[in-house]
Amino acid sequence: MRRAVKRLFLPAAAVLAAAGVCAVAPAATAGAGPAPAACAQPSDPDFGPNTRVFDPGMPAESIQSQLDADFAAQKDTLVDQMADGRVAHLFKPGQYAVHDNVGFYTSVHGLGQNPGDVVINGDITVDAFNESDGGVALQNFWRSTENLAVNPSAGATRWAVSQAAPFRRMDIRGDLQLYPASYGYSSGGYIADSKVSGKTASVSQQQWYTRDSAYGSWEGGVWNMVFSGTSGAPANTFPNPPETTLATTPVSRDVPYLYVDGGGAWRVFLPDLRTNASGPSWAGGSTPGSSLPISQFYVATPGASAGDVNAALSSGCNVLFTPGIYHLDQTLRVTNPNTVVMGLGYATLVPDGGITAMEVSDVDGVRLKGLLFDAGTTNSASLLTVGEQGSGADHAQNPTTVQDVFFRVGGSIAGHATNSLVVNSDDVVIDHTWAWRADHGNAGTWGWTEATGDTGVVVNGDDVLATGLFVEHYQKYQVIWNGERGRTIFFQNEMPYDVPDQGAWNAPNGVTGYAAYKVADGVSAHEAWGLGSYCFFNVNPSVRAEHAFEVPDNGGVRLHSLLTVSLNYKGTITHVVNGVGGTTPDGTVPVNVVSYP
Incomplete structure (x- = not known):
């Protein structure tokens, strides 16, 4: 029978205790018991042929060459939008002077525990790249960036996307432009758990949702701009301008994310549940939560069968x-x-x-x-x-x-x-x-x-x-x-x-x-x-x-x-x-x- 009343939320520590996981400070670890044999991984796992792992000790020109090659292979709206290419760019903690144009089916991740652990002195960007698009970004789907700080090369980061293009745990040290350089249309989008020190401008974006973030300021809105738990968001003025603003997000828990700890070990961080949240989870310097060693994950690479994955899941692997x-x-x-x-x-x-x-x-x-x-x-x-x-x-x-x-x-x-x-x-x-x-x-x-x-x-x-x-x-x-x-x-x-x-x-x-x-x-x-x-x-x-x-x-x-x-x-x-x-x-x-x- 369905319940007639809503239950009360427990504090995050009680949540984790009820789940059999210790609540820990962000720098500590949890769930570090022996891993099932089905999911034991080496200390430096095989992340498959389509994952690039970058280290700040690598020459910048070598990293840039790989980024450019991946973009060229997956940039074209007519050819690559429905193709089989899949790629991830993983940046280990440190600083990088690179420009990453993010193409179809590409995810960009910082491997620090917090966004500021990986700093891009350059750009992580999406624009209306292709001549066939006619200056609009209405088909800039299926790409993402997460857990990085960016010092934009020209003072502003451009993220002109439409659907399925999340922008999470980002620290933009400048402005953020959500529209193409051509001022053509785009139909995004989504931002969560992020901070933009300067102005965020939507301009030609038809709709946008921002959750648990902090803006220096916001400008623009075509039809439907929505904010929850976001400082610097505009007032609730729908429909003129078309801004809908909620002071908090009722329930949120940011995404699990891969990172490398201070000893070089690969782990996955699990942010805590938040209720009536406002602002980035890491605003206090780090995200409250717990973490798991990669040894408790079955890392599937192309060619893995459903039987392999199910065997891992049934034995207790992530x-x-x-x-x-x-x-x-x-x-x-x-x-x-x-x-x-x-x-x-x-x-x-x-x-x-x-x-x-x-x-x-x-x-x-x-x-x-x-x-x-x-x-x-x-x-x-x-x-x-x-x-x-x-x-x-x-x-x-x-x-x-x-x-x-x-x-x-x-x-x-x-x-x-x-x-x-x-x-x-x-x-x-x-x-x-x-x-x-x-x-x-x-x-x-x-x-x-x-x-x-x-x-x-x-x-x-x-x-x-x-x-x-x-x-x-x-x-x-x-x-x-x-x-x-x-x-x-x-x-x-x-x-x-x-x-x-x-x-x-x-x-x-x-x-x-x-x-x-x-x-x-x-x-x-x-x-x-x-x-x-x-x-x-x-x-x-x-x-x-x-x-x-x-x-x-x-x-x-x-x-x-x-x-x-x-x-x-x-x-x-x-x-x-x-x-x-x-x-x-x-x-x-x-x-x-x-x-x-």
Whole structure:
């Protein structure tokens, strides 16, 4: 039976104690018992052929040559966006004078315990690099940077991205520009646990979410700019300017991250859970938490089988996927509490034969981070399921976190998955996800029948929090929320472009079209902030949706800062939420609703 009241959170030390992990000072270690034989690693692990490990003693020109070669191999939007390249750049503690252009499926990581342990005197940057992009960054997907300090070569770091491009634990000692040098459009984005000493300017960014960070100042906003727990953020002024600001983030726990300790040993740090958080977790000099030795991880390299990974998981190992594409002939089963499963370089999991790629049991404290689930050519019921159907255990003290985990149906291969992410467990924190049914890609891999997916995210658990929820182009509801007391901070959506006709796209409850965000009729409490949904019915512009948001009218379901847009006036959304809000007009102009009801 579902619980009727919310539980209290324990302090972080009690959380870890309950999970069998010692709470330690950031410089200390935890969980350093003997590792299962299945996951024992050498002191200098093999991180696979696609991982570059840089040391400050290396010649700068040698490092730069490798960075340039990786960028050249994975920069082209037309060729490399849906290709198989995967790469990670890992910088050991020290200072570097380099310029890292970050291409597709590239992740950049500092290997210090804190961002200031690795200093880039130069740039970590993304721009509208390709002539084919015409100066816009609307397809700058699947790239990331994490755990570094940057002294920008020209005073500003440029990070002009769209979806699936997280910017985490960064210390920018200057300005941050979120737009291309051309001032063309981009459609990002996400920042967490970061500090920018100067001005952060969004300019042409259509939407953005910032969590638990610190800005010197913020400038700009097109449609939907959302902040929680961020000092220096603008005031709450939606819709003019379109800024939605929450003083704190209700629940957050930053990502697990790889680092090298003072003795040269490889470890993974596990930040503590935070409640009502504000500012970077490392603002006091270091991030509170605990760490694990790499010996407690099975390090998967390309060619590892699902059987190998499952054997490691069942024996008590954590798993680190190095950059590559992993075809799965059996479901990966995460059954032990406090298991860490993380990826480098957009490690990609492809389920073959119609299986679910990964299932997480209804246990405490699982941490999933940095994975791309790519639907296989035989339909899967889901790509990732968290908790068994009917789960009801209380995980408030030590929730499962799903962070920088992305889903793709079509685009690279002709994928099929009924649902991408299904959350059955209670208290799960979904912290930055992009669930995407392809609207473009390799020939024959996208289209109404070529790539099929009903729904991006289905939430059945209670007390689930989503911070940074991006869901696009699914063929029915984009999000279905069945659990009680759910919360979303920032939602970005585009309805499916390729609806052939109205008859193919009407909801079963008699509503014309499908809502993007559907809170089930029986839900009594739900709250969300900063919600944007756009239509672009370019195959048949006569198609319309009755509304983008569909929720029960019971006083306990409350939405704040909502908007709809018809992109280039291809189709219409008649109302914003239920019967409230006007019809999307010509001119790519938003229709705004400040609050509902």
